[in-house]
Amino acid sequence: MDGDAVRERANELPREPGVYQFEDGGTVVYVGKAVDIRDRVRSYADPRGRRIRRMVERADAIDYSVTDTETQALLLEANLIKRFQPRYNVRLKDDKSYPLVQLTDHEYPRIEITRDPDPEATARRGAGRGSGGRRRGPPRGDGGAARGNGGAVADSPNTRGPRVFGPFTNKTRVEIVVKALRETYGVRGCSDHKFANRDRPCLDYDIGLCTAPCTGEIDRGSYVADVESVVRFFEGETGVLADPLRREMERAASQREFERAANLRDRLDAVEGFHGGAGEAVSSRGDERAVDVLGVALEGDSATVARLHSESGQLVERERHAVSVPEGGDTNIDTRTGAVLSAFVPQYYAERDLPDALLFSERPDEEVLDWLDAEGVSARVPGAGREATLVDLALKNARWGASEPDALAALRDALDLDAVPRRIEGFDVSHAQGSAVVGSDVSFEDGSADKSGYRRKKLDDRNDDYANMYDLVRWRADRAVEGRDDRPDPDLLLIDGGAGQLSAAREALADAGWDVPAVALAKDEELVVTPRGTYDWPSDAAHLHVLQRVRDEAHRFAVRYHQTVRDDVSTELDNVPGIGPETRRRLLRRFGSVEGVREASVAELREVEGVGEKTAETLQSRL
Incomplete structure (x- = not known):
């Protein structure tokens, strides 16, 4: 491929995190990850290094895979490199990988962090999906051959084989979570050698890390139930572990065991953040x-x-x-x-x-x-x-694969626009009864968020949605007309609201002399409001989904900024000794308002980071 071919192909790719592949006759020659696939691939149009230039010249196709997060892109890239062994990638020779969590297939399963789960499973991993010898394709009237498990007892955990979860990128957080699971459910972590032939429990039992199934301190049914709770956590049910940790933290705080409560709080933070991107777990049932x-x-x-x-x-x-x-x-x-x-x-x-x-x-x-x-x-x-x-x-x-470009073309046709709206900017206003008024301006390119184009604006405090929308759009329009905005002009403006908000926005555009089409999307009935009329598109219309994504993101961005500004306004808390800006912010987020802080007990106040007993008592007396 030459530079022009790479640029042409790059223009067809999404501006999303993911993985891209350069291919030569169907063979993958290079795998890379990117925060923005389009920008990253476009950079290969003019490669700097000789090795990469040879790779680009040799390639005849570029494929890609979209992921939700950069972490998923990182993991997928590593797995694809191991699978395809591309000649232009740097490849590790030791075959190490990211850590996994495994529950073994023993009668009393143990939990362990490993990079190579179950030697038998590892041996099969390279043998392909058909290593089990099962038939291919639809049956020809013989009903098919079902897979068996060697006659294992149906209610035994080892009928499923080991259960594997991962890979994970943050090993420290995985270790914290596994320890918390063991303290809560008592799943063993010892080797088979230590487990066998014991006549009394080991130290793990004494310190609360294991329920000692090795010496019969817990019956098998109860132990298996605890293992199933661990499985539920790794499959996404965070509350299985978070709820008991939170109860224990509150109990420690009420008993004035503050060091233990702080330790439990940190552990709870790790648990609650585990399924929010730190883990990127993909569960795999044992069989x-x-x-x-x-x-x-x-x-x-x-x-x-x-x-x-x-x-x-x-x-x-x-x-x-x-x-x-x-x-x-x-x-x-x-x-x-x-x-x-x-x-x-x-x-x-x-x-x-x-x-x-x-x-x-x-x-x-x-x-x-x-x-x-x-x-x-x-x-x-x-x-x-x-x-x-x-x-x-x-x-x-x-x-x-197909829908996004067609959705934008359908949006052009439905709104009778002159061109496909590849760049859309969404606007929303957020405030609390006219105070802490802010506006958001988000950018979407080819149906995907372009976060480098996000802007936000603090507006004058007033409880008038139409006037606030006028000020927000006028601010954007004036900057565009005067050449003070480094972003390209959008093909379409989307206003979060109805006919009133759209009328205010169009008035601002006219006063500024900025000629950009604008429409609005109302939340309640999902009606698209335009200068020509109102449209009620089918709920499964792809072009409606594009507008909904822009509207929802503008709303989210505005609300988040409003919360920040609201927490920064002057309150009675500013007059309380020992309460700085960070502690004030934590108090308002915990209790919602100064009135909520006033009604909180000393024990509740002390649960907030940075608030000790003396400060909590001062808060109560001053408020």
Whole structure:
């Protein structure tokens, strides 16, 4: 590829975090990660190094995979490099990877942090998805051959094999969480050698890290129930661990054990943040080494099916497939999506090995489900937890496969714009009864957030939404007309509100002399308000979804800034000795207002970081 070809291809890529691949005749020659895929790929149009220049000249195609976070991009890049061994990547020779958490398949499972879970599973990892010897493709009337487990007892944990969760990037946080799980549920962490032939509990039992199943201090049924609680936590149910930690922290604080309460608070912070991006866990049930995730994006008479593939709990592959959808039939989007999946699954797996489990964005036909069940494949539509997150990621990749450019073109046609609105700016105002009034201005490029283009503005305090919107849009328009804004002019302005807010915004544009089309999107009924009239588009319209994303992000950004400004306003707390800006902010966020602080007890006040007993008593007396 030459520089022009790279630039042309880059213009088609999303401005999202993810992974990109340079390919030569279908062979992956380079894998990279990026915070912004489009900008990163565009930089290869003029490579600086000789090695990268040779790689670009050799490549004939560029593929990509969208992720939700930079951390997911980092992990996926590492897994793809290990899988494809691209010649132009730097490759580690020791085959080490990110840490995982494993619950073993023993009668009394142990929990451990490892980089190589279960030697048998590791040996199978490179053998492909068909190492179990299962049939390919739909059955030919023989009902299929179901997978077996060697006659293991049905209620024993080892019928499932080990359960693996990960990979994780923050090993310290994983260690904190695993220790908290052991203290709460008493799951053993000792080796098989130490577990066997004991006649009295070890030190872990004395310090509360283990319930000592080795000497019968806990019955097997209770122990297995505790293990299942640990599994629920790693599958996304944070409260399984957070709730008992919070109760223990509150108990320690009420008993004036402040050092212990502070330690529990720090542990609670690590637990509550674990599923918010620090862990990036992908759960893997013990007998499900290979898991495929299918998401469908519909656009008229065509569809895109995205397939994510996970092996031993690690996301390692992503594909997109274009599918034709027959005209007519049911107009319900869920029914149509299920029909697409029902047609796709038997065709795709006719010449491929079936995975151990299939996760769907919508439920396929019963006939397909019966066939998968006969083949021993677990098929499900997850509603929450990490599996639901994987389905959302598959849907995101499917939409980027075809829908986004079409959605913007549909938006142009629906609003009768002169050009496709590739750059959209969204505006919203947030305040509390006219105080701490702020406005947000967010930017979207090709349907995706361009956070480098976000701006915010503190406005004059007044309880007038129309006047506030006029001031916000006028501020943006004046800067554009006078050349004081370094961002390109948008193709469309989206106002969060109804006809009144849109009228104020258009008045501001006219007064500033800035010629940019503007529409509004009202929250209650999702009506699109334009100068020509009001539109009630179908709830599944892709071009409506584009406007909703812009509107919701403008609202989120405005509310967050309003909270910051609200906490910064002068309050009675400023006159209390020992209360600085940070402590004042923590008090207001904890209790909501000065009145809430006034009504709090000394014990409740002391739960706030930076507030000791003397300060809490001073607060009560002064307020």
